[in-house]
Amino acid sequence: MGPLFIFSDVPLWVDLLVALLIGIAFGFALEQAGFSSSRKLAGMFYGYDTTVLKVFFTAAIFALVGSLFMQYFGLLDLDLVYVNEYYIGAAVVGGIIMGAGFIMGGFCPGTGICAVGIGKIDAMIFLLGGFVGAFLFAESFPFIADFASGYYKGPVKINDWMGVSSGVFALILIIAAVAMFWLAEKAEKKFPNPNITNQF
Amino acid sequence: MLAAMYFSGRGLGASGGVKYAVVSVVGAVAPEHADKSVYYGSYFKDDKKPLKNWLVFEIIGVLVGGFLSGAFSGRLKLTIEHSPKISSKRRLIFAFLGGVFFVYGAQLARGCTSGAALSGMAVLSTAGFVTMVAIFGSAYLFAWFFRKNWI
Numbered sequence: 001m002g003p004l005f006i007f008s009d010v011p012l013w014v015d016l017l018v019a020l021l022i023g024i025a026f027g028f029a030l031e032q033a034g035f036s037s038s039r040k041l042a043g044m045f046y047g048y049d050t051t052v053l054k055v056f057f058t059a060a061i062f063a064l065v066g067s068l069f070m071q072y073f074g075l076l077d078l079d080l081v082y083v084n085e086y087y088i089g090a091a092v093v094g095g096i097i098m099g100a101g102f103i104m105g106g107f108c109p110g111t112g113i114c115a116v117g118i119g120k121i122d123a124m125i126f127l128l129g130g131f132v133g134a135f136l137f138a139e140s141f142p143f144i145a146d147f148a149s150g151y152y153k154g155p156v157k158i159n160d161w162m163g164v165s166s167g168v169f170a171l172i173l174i175i176a177a178v179a180m181f182w183l184a185e186k187a188e189k190k191f192p193n194p195n196i197t198n199q200f
Numbered sequence: 201m202l203a204a205m206y207f208s209g210r211g212l213g214a215s216g217g218v219k220y221a222v223v224s225v226v227g228a229v230a231p232e233h234a235d236k237s238v239y240y241g242s243y244f245k246d247d248k249k250p251l252k253n254w255l256v257f258e259i260i261g262v263l264v265g266g267f268l269s270g271a272f273s274g275r276l277k278l279t280i281e282h283s284p285k286i287s288s289k290r291r292l293i294f295a296f297l298g299g300v301f302f303v304y305g306a307q308l309a310r311g312c313t314s315g316a317a318l319s320g321m322a323v324l325s326t327a328g329f330v331t332m333v334a335i336f337g338s339a340y341l342f343a344w345f346f347r348k349n350w351i
Contacts, residue, residue: 004208005209015207017257018208019254019257019258020257020260022203022207023257023258023260023262023265024261024262024264024268025203026261026262027262027264027265027266028266029265030262030266031265031269031270032269036266036270037281038281039281039282039283039350046343056318059201059318060318060321063205063319064321064322064324066202067202067205070202078323081205082211082323083323084311084327085310085327086330087327088330090308090309090310091309091310091331093308094305094306094308094309094310094316095309095316095334095335095337096305097301097304097308098302098305098306098309098312098331098334098335098338099305099338099339101299101300101304101305102302103298103343104294104297104346104349105294105295105298105299107302109214109302109303109313109314110214110262111313113217113262114262114266115266116263117264117267118266118270118275118276119270120279121278121279121280121292125292126298127218128296129295129302129303130300130302131299131303132296132299133303133304134215134219134221134304135222135226137304137307138226138240142237142238145238153326156326157326158325161326166324169324173321
């Protein structure tokens with residue numbers, strides 16, 4: 001039963017090797033899906049290319065439903081899988097800053113690293129900016145610590161907060177995603193930009 | 201991602217790896233500064249090595265995986281991708297600024313699109329959904345101002 005490495009005492013290097021292999025699979029999948037192109041990524045915000053939006057939600061839903069099934073069949077104990085801690089203020093403000101960074105830089109950290117892998121110079125500069133951003137955060141942390149660690153709610157699950165079971169929530173999410181994909185298709189027809197879309 | 205949950209009990213991430221790299225550089229260049237700071241200090245406690253970390257190995261993998269995929273599909277090329285309406289220089293300046301903003305925000309929200317939004321949604325964490333809405337909402341809002349850079 002998983003998570004395997006929490007139940008069994010594997011040496012650190014095995015855990016790190018698995019991290020490397022999972023990273024390779026993640027990077028390969030990102031690149032194949034076209035996430036290494038900043039103009040394709042930005043397309044979802046202008047409606048001309050919504051592949052990224054669809055892949056992103058499909059991946060999240062696949063992992064969610066997959067893990068629920070694995071739990072159901074006794075393969076995985078979800079209580080031991082890390083759930084992100086919820087700091088309301090930090091999550092909202094951090095998200096807004098990231099959105100601004102996204103539309104300026106055209107990458108997020110994961111896709112940026114993937115694009116460095118195929119030689120995009122703009123991605124290398126983006127990553128360099130990322131190092132500076134991490135450094136600035138570390139240096140400014142003492143001044144914003146109260147805000148960053150405030151409004152703490154613990155690792156709250158959204159379905160508990162809404163008072164429904166995880167299966168019901170997954171179903172709601174799938175319906176919402178289908179509606180969104182339908183809108184995305186309409187947007188692509190309305191704002192076509194074949195020069196960018198046909199690169200892949 | 202499902203594999204990460206099954207083997208290691210965690211999701212994916214990317215900005216965290218960037219953070220560990222910066223923390224170890226600061227630790228190597230300015231050990232006294234790192235010792236005194238509340239922030240860096242916690243990463244060197246008990247002689248921990250910040251680079252020997254799950255996320256660091258994972259993002260090295262992402263780099264390799266991206267390279268392999270590009271090699272298979274014939275997309276390996278040193279280029280600066282930008283809209284024909286803007287210069288390469290303008291693209292690079294905005295790429296740099298975007299990187300600064302994105303990783304700063306990711307440190308504050310404790311995760312980026314991978315660690316907070318994607319992995320967070322997969323484990324049904326409220327933080328993941330809130331961060332996802334904030335990222336996409338703000339990008340759509342700001343998109344109008346930067347449209348010339350992309351279209």
